[in-house]
Amino acid sequence: MKHFLLSSAALFLFKTMGAQVTLSNGKHVLEISGSISTYYNDRQLKAGEEDQSKNRFKLRDAELNLEGRVGSDYEYELKADFADMAANNSGQEIDPENPGLMQATVKYKGFRFLEVEMGYGKVYYSRSSMHPFSFSPYWQRAELVRGSIFSRRDVGVTLMKNFWKQRANIYLGAYTGLGELSLAGDNDPSGQLEYIGRFDMAYPSRYRYRDIDDRITPIPMFAIGLNARYMNKQLPAGEFFPDNAAGEYGLKVIDGKRYVYGMDASFQYMGFSGQFEIHQMKIEPQNDNDPLFVNLTPKQTKGYVLSGGYIAQANYFIKNWKTIVSARYEELDLNDLVPGNSQRFSSALAYQLSGYNAMIKFQYFNILKEESLDPLKWDEQFRIGMQFLFK
């Protein structure tokens, strides 16, 4: 029934709007856009592994995006991905990188000295997380920033301000703290929120959250960002977090305090661009027998766990060939109390049939080293497909 209603609404919308992608009544301007992307995935399993279910075509995106302005004071964005909704309804676990509802926010600009955004959407933490997927040659973000370690979206309120000719931005926000699961409604039994702050600065001009220098920038451009987030979700005795709230690695929410600090840097010049990003998490579970302490004594753990990693990425846009080449290296340590870390390499090649609007993308994944906490059944993967944006 839900699908029927959604399909009917979409059909009605398209029928009534004809070929228009922007509607206006003089005060209210509404823009309709979206994307469809599909890829084929081929996974190279380790010896002895036999589950080949990841060798398949996948509809990654079937997005519809409504963006609007009402007068000069209000902006809103409503973005949904029908492919993810269908997957979630079929009983699959929610992919934090593709949760279904992608954005439902209203921004109020009437205060002039700052803007206020409320609703559900990307939180202002991590440049790589905020970078729009459609401008990337990759099919998947780095593991560190794809929502398995810390949430990428949440319900809450953000205050934002830019200054110095838009070269500097500051964001301060409070959110439920359950990330993508916050849409379920209630908070966890602790009732506490997560607080996030970010500051970034660019030179010599403002620097959008883009990885590829498709304008062949003739003057070197740099940007640096610092961000942090904090939550204290100490559960009352006998209470638990909602199912899957802690995420794949048990780090997204923890029974105790969690501090996350991150730094990112980016540059671009003459088609070359590079990004570096590092995150460190300090976790202080309230109970000595928390699984994150991996059965070590308080004397051994000193009452906290460290987790984190970094990403380094280099890109080149070959304008005459309409082609992006990119390589990415990532290191991740899920728990410093467990020896070892993981190392991943990925490269991407994207050919623009029509700019970013129609792009063939190829990504190669290679697990160079894996962590004992996160054993994988595969070590190489290939993904090729096409993204199509309509607007």
Add this chain to the structure above:
Amino acid sequence: MKYKLLFLGVCFSISLSGQTQKTVRIKPFKSIATAIPEPSDSCFDKKTNHFFVVSDNGVLFETDHDGIILRQKAETNCDYEAVYVNDDFVYAVDETHRNIHIYDRNTLECSKIINVPYSGGRNSGYEALTFNPVKQSWLLFTEKNPVTLFELDAQFVITNQIALSALARDISAATFNEGFLWLLSDEDRTVFKLDPKTYQCIARWELPLINPEGLAFDAEGKLLISCDDMQRMYYFNNPEKP
């Protein structure tokens, strides 16, 4: 080995295929920081030797050669992306609402607002406006997705449209100088000179600037480019008379 050479040869051919004309790189001889936030287009007023400049937040400015603001007029709920001046009026184009605001050039009072409907993306609407004296028609250009040149009559009714996506990834400004149409592409950082009858490209010049959005020629034929993100105005010698 034979196939690799063949592949490289094909790639090289593809890379050359889009460059039928030589692109010359030019450098500015002077730049001015301006107090105008996000200047998105400029035009030259022959009567006063001043410039009119519009900004993304809906303000029309009149400046001197040094970018000093002489007059300004603000509108609410506007995103001006193009400006044109003639003997009597200043025309400012609101990209978001597809409106042309017509100002009395002496008083800067807005006398009329004309809507020219366009159903493309909100931020890919009209980005450039000029008058073609050869064909006696107004020219409006959409920024991208796709780049389209619209010819309009004196009442701003569209009479013809020409696809220009093959010329550039986007168009951010347009003007006429010495009988030819000149266009500016922000994403390609390139100025184009076009035949005013056929709209065929005659020559092109590459600019070493970040986010160039405005294009004008002054009385001496010097080229003025305004840059949105940098909030600067750059002077170039006339590219045809370096």
